[in-house]
Amino acid sequence: MTKKIKEIFFKRPPKKNNIPAVLTLKQNLEACHFVDAGKQLITREDRLFELKQDGIGSKMKLMEEEEDSEARLAKDYEDWMKLVMQTLENSLDLQSPEKQELLKEAVQAILQEEEQDMRWERFQEKERPPWRPRRCKQNHEALLERLVRRRMEEAQLDSSVEIKSSLQQSIICHAKRLKEDLLKVVTWVSSCYPEQMNVCQFYATLYHKTFSARLREVAEYTLCDEDCILLLQWVNQEYPNILNSEKIKDVIDHTKLDPLLPEDMIAPLEEQFLITKEMELSTCLHKILDREETAWKEGELPQLRDQVYCCDQAIDIIECFHKHVECAQKVLGKEAKAQRIICQMRHFLTDYKTFHDKVMRSRQTNTEAVLMVNLSCLIQCRDYITKNAHLFSEDIKTDCLSLLATMTRSSHCYFTSDMHKELKDLYRKVGSREWLKDGEGVCEELLAKLDRHIQKFINWDKMCCQELLGGMHKEFLTEYVRKMMKQKVKLSKKAQQQMAASLLCINSEHIHTYFTAAGSNLDWLKDILPNLAGLLTLQDPDSIKLELVTLMDLYPDLSKRHISAWLRLKGNLSPSDLKMILKTITCNQNQFSEKQDSLQFSRSFFSTVRVK
Structure with a gap:
């Protein structure tokens, strides 16, 4: 040796x-x-x-x-x-x-x-x-590999659980055995091995491979929709829940385990599921629309509650949509994968607009009541999409909000067109010599006439009333500013400019008090006229420029054309000073373009004031 x-x-x-x-x-x-x-x-x-x-x-x-x-x-x-x-x-x-x-x-x-x-x-x-x-x-x-395989094969279904599908029985009994045995490993077995052997991870890998092999066998067959959903639920939801359960998650690194099903097996299952869910969601939403259209055609009035017309269609639409989206997210395991069925909201709103336009053109006795409850539905759907924007891809969200905004505007026009026709003559007084002499009287006369139209909205659904009156509040101020910019009077003297500024502030307070009392919640509109009034009292061109920079930051849609029209009211501002001021503020116009998108559904005001 x-x-x-x-x-x-x-x-x-x-x-x-x-x-x-x-x-x-x-x-x-x-x-x-x-x-x-x-x-x-x-x-x-x-x-x-x-x-x-x-x-x-x-x-x-x-x-x-x-x-x-x-x-x-x-x-x-x-x-x-x-x-x-x-x-x-x-x-x-x-x-x-x-x-x-x-x-x-x-x-x-x-x-x-x-x-x-x-x-x-x-x-x-x-x-x-x-x-x-x-x-x-x-x-x-x-030996342990054989042991795990044998125990999984011998797994028995709990007789107390009522399960119809044979596939469901098979998956549940295997998953139950897997979880129970992993808990045994954690509780009793792990302390018998040196830490460096990582026996919990070893057992988890064995059970994972065995469970995966069983699911792969199942996935090779053509499955009915119910079994397809079941399989996806176990892959994306139930099985991860086992690995993340108390005790197990602390000793097993599930990121080191291979996917239960490979991509080439799971992709067809996801496609089958998405097609089914798209059809279910479309059917559910259009049943709601068909129900409302049938009731309108038959001349039915919406339900009265506390003397107010009400309709549950918005609740039904949102619940139906959210339930299907939430289900898809859970079954597929990721929000991004579920976004495909969200297209159904755009398709539905397109069909809803067709129905809405029919009602707008009709002369039925129930048209006004139906449009009122439709407006409530549109507002609630808009608020839902805005609050749950993460569910939608950017293009779907934009399309849906655009459709809702179009229908909301048309409803608004339907209810306010008569009012604007009656106020047309009174609007002409704004910015005139008569207004300069008695601006408070002109404003009070306008509000008094407006009040007769608004009274019919007071007992409406609170949400509809708030939306409608907020729109009317904005339109009233828009027309007021537009008439002022027509330059019917030239304010050549400092005293005239101060008087006009004072009238603008007083009128602003009256207008805002009236509309907020009626139900408008657009509190930010109260500063429009006072801010414009401040420009009239300034005499130094440099001070005017500084004030304009502030205003353009507050109102990015305040354009060069609006500024020019407003400053021309100042009869003592020389053409050269006006040109210099307008040239200075031109560089800020790019800011308006950059912020325009964010203003689309928020505080845009001057973009609605049309000036020549």
Whole structure:
């Protein structure tokens, strides 16, 4: 035997007195002392190998003894291995600390054998014993793999759970066994292994592969819609919930596990699901629309509640839409994948607009009441889309809001057109000499006439009334500013400019008080006229420029044309000063373009004031 091998395997320990009696191999095996028994076998293996290397067995008798020793060693090792593997095979049946200790012994014995294999790896194959390496760790992992596969195959359905689908039965019983066994690993098994072996992750990988194989078998068949949804739910929702459940999530890194189903299998299932959901959502939404159109054609009036016309169509539309979108997100696991069915809202609103236009053109006795409840529906749908913008792609959101805004404006025009016709003559007085003499009287006359029209809206649905009166508030001020910009009077003197500014502020207060009392919630409109009035009182061109910079920041849609028209009211502003001011503010026009999109559904005002 080489000196190197002797040094590694046969270093003699120092002599000790009073050494306790050593148990025999048989006694160690009976007591399940797998580590001590394993050490005894390794010692015999080392001694036997020493004999073979030294050539002591050259004589026939010694050769026979040597063969007997090797045969006995093989038999003893077989008995030892059998007991160790039986203990490992019962890993998931532990329910006591005593059984935990047995498993710890078995694990340590396996690792001890692995170390012996590694010791022999330093030598050439011809120098090693023929039975090395024994690969106990590999055998241990293979045994656990067989154990997991067997337990999953033997999984039984809970008889207390009522399930109709055979596929659902199969998936649920396998998933239940998977979760229960992983909890056992965490609770009982993990402490029996060294931390570096990461046994929880190992078991999770085995169960994951077995469960995945079962789902792949299922996915190869053509599934009905119900089973397709079930399979996607388990892949994207239920199974991740198991991995993220209490106790399991802290010891298992699910990111290291492969997908339950590969992309080429899951893509057709997702397509089947999306087609089904698109049809369901479209059918659900159009049933609501058909119901409303039928009631309108038959001359029915919307339901009265507290003397106010009401309709639940907005609630029905939003609930139907949100329920389907939420379901799609859960089943598919991602918001982005569910966005495809959101197109159905655009299709629905396009058809809703067709219905809305029919009602607008009709002369039926229920037209006004139907348009009123439709307006309430449009407002609620707009608010839903705005608050849940994350659900929609940018183009779908823009199209939907545009359709809703178009219908809202047409409803608004329907209810306010007569009012504007009657106020037309009175609007002409604004900005005239008569207004300059009695601006308060002109304003009060306008509001008094307006009030007769507004009274019919007071008992409307609060949401409709607020929307309608907010629009009227804005339109009233728009027309007021437009008439002022027509420059019917020239304010050449400072006193005239101050008087006009004072009238604008007084009128603004009266107008704002009236509309907010009636129901408008556009509080920001109160500053429009006072801000414009401030320009009239300024005399220094540089001060005017500074004030205009502030106003253009507040109102990005305040254009060069608006500024020119307003400053021309100042009869004492020279053409050269006006030109210089307009030239200075031109550079700010790019800011208006950049902010225009954000103003589309917010505080745009001057874009509605048309000036020549």
